């Protein structure tokens with residue numbers, strides 16, 4: 290499991306170590322310099338002619354760095370002697386340096402790089418800079434200029450003429466969007482980066498890409514996209530959360546001596562254990578707390594793998610209420626997802642013609658009512674409109690009945706009382722009561738926005754996409770349910786924990802993929818039905834596990850190319866075999 294910390298937790302972990310005189314910053318800076326040297330050496334090794342790794346500016350013919358580097362012997366200008374293959378000397382590095390310790394890390398790393406023969410320029414974005422770091426950098430022979438003196442355009446040109454850019458403007462001490470002048474600098478650099486495409490230098494974010502929401506993964510202003518983030522002591526929540534995670538590149542965690550578990554999970558407190566009715570508003574979401582990411586071993590440990598003593602009923606029966614005569618495909622996809630994940634049995638409830646199609650695709654499915662251990666409700670069923678009434682072949686009636694069993698409103702339901710459920714698509718519009726955590730809502734951003742609007746929030750799809758974890762938590766607090774918010778990076782918010790999974794290739798954004806996910810999760814919930822009802826932390830974990838399996842199955846089915854939803858379901862057994870065998 291990857292654990293990403295909030296900025297508060299990082300600070301709490303640092304305090305006693307700093308008080309004890311641990312050289313945290315020196316360790317961070319050394320590791321940062323090593324990461325840069327590794328990359329520079331690898332690139333130089335791949336290039337005959339040595340160090341000039343990057344294509345350089347060339348486009349406007351300007352000696353781009355002259356103004357930034359005025360008065361300095363340009364040791365790495367074109368025309369210098371060619372170095373050996375793999376030699377890092379003379380590679381050009383631009384440091385973007387902010388006023389705090391993040392800038393300090395960057396300057397100290399810069400000093401290491403200068404000593405290794407790299408050609409390093411530091412742009413100090415603020416009037417203040419980390420004193421010790423600046424002194425070490427200059428003593429090593431590094432060249433520092435002030436942004437106030439050189440202005441933004443020459444810095445952009447310098448960046449374009451560099452091999453590596455280090456973004457050390459702000460780290461976990463920052464709040465909100467980058468303010469001027471750093472904000473203006475990064476806006477200009479990000480635009481140039483976008484325009485330059487592959488000609489842009491290798492960009493390393495120091496601890497975090499400056500300007501992201503450390504705790505909530507928001508991107509409130511300009512941010513320079515990193516190829517790599519070298520982060521210190523612990524992962525930061527914003528590095529795993531969308532949309533910021535998409536700007537962090539490859540994340541490298543460096544051990545600087547934090548204890549394995551330094552602090553409490555602040556978010557796991559009582560804040561979200563509120564009892565709110567359907568129309569009550571949640572309290573303010575603090576947006577702090579840990580975020581987890583499941584890895585294969587975590588999923589294997591949770592998996593309800595069968596033993597020789599099991600039979601189909603102990604393995605778990607999944608009831609699927611999905612599809613209509615107009616949208617029969619969702620029924621096929623959801624039942625296929627459930628069957629291929631290893632359900633003891635899958636029941637299908639719906640219109641007769643849809644049931645026939647389900648059977649043609651999956652003859653294992655039982656098209657009849659009876660006991661189930663978990664429900665999958667809603668794929669391919671239209672939104673419920675209380676004014677118009679249902680036009681869905683009776684599917685809304687069936688979903689309402691199943692929801693009563695999930696919430697315990699019908700305590701003596703024919704299905705046997707409370708049980709977990711996946712609540713997807715149309716079923717998301719049929720929620721009338723507060724839900725338990727073992728009900729897992731699986732909206733995409735647009736559906737979550739509509740659900741939240743129904744609860745009185747002024748939020749649209751774009752707002753949900755801008756702060757997915759915040760809104761998933763808000764929906765969890767308001768409804769009581771576990772919320773699985775689908776996206777390129779999927780977020781799960783449930784009691785005491787948040788998960789984020791980034792397992793699926795971009796090709797997975799295709800019609801029907803979500804129906805398959807609903808089936809996969811339904812089988813997992815059915816396989817551990819009693820546990821899920823007894824332990825409210827289990828549904829979020831199983832939801833994250835389902836997302837991992839679905840994403841890996843999509844990657845298998847895609848093999849780098851387009852993927853059809855049914856093929857994701859077909860790839861699931863191979864993924865499970867790999868997870869359990871590993």
Ligand SMILES: NC(=O)C1=CN([C@@H]2O[C@H](COP(=O)(O)OP(=O)(O)OC[C@H]3O[C@@H](n4cnc5c(N)ncnc54)[C@H](O)[C@@H]3O)[C@@H](O)[C@H]2O)[C@@H](O)CC1
Pocket residue numbers: 303307313314315317387388389390391392394458459460461462463464465466467468469471495496497521545
């Ligand atoms: N405390 C320590 O000993 C260690 C800290 N480390 C580094 O220190 C960083 C945290 O350092 P600090 O707490 O000094 O804070 P930062 O360096 O992250 O930034 C704080 C500074 O940025 C300014 N700032 C805040 N919000 C801003 C905004 N929106 N726009 C522009 N400027 C803004 C503040 O005025 C303050 O001067 C970590 O991210 C990490 O890189 C590492 O060296 C590891 C050890």
Ligand SMILES: [K+]
Pocket residue numbers: 391456457458459460494495496497498499
């Ligand atoms: K940074």
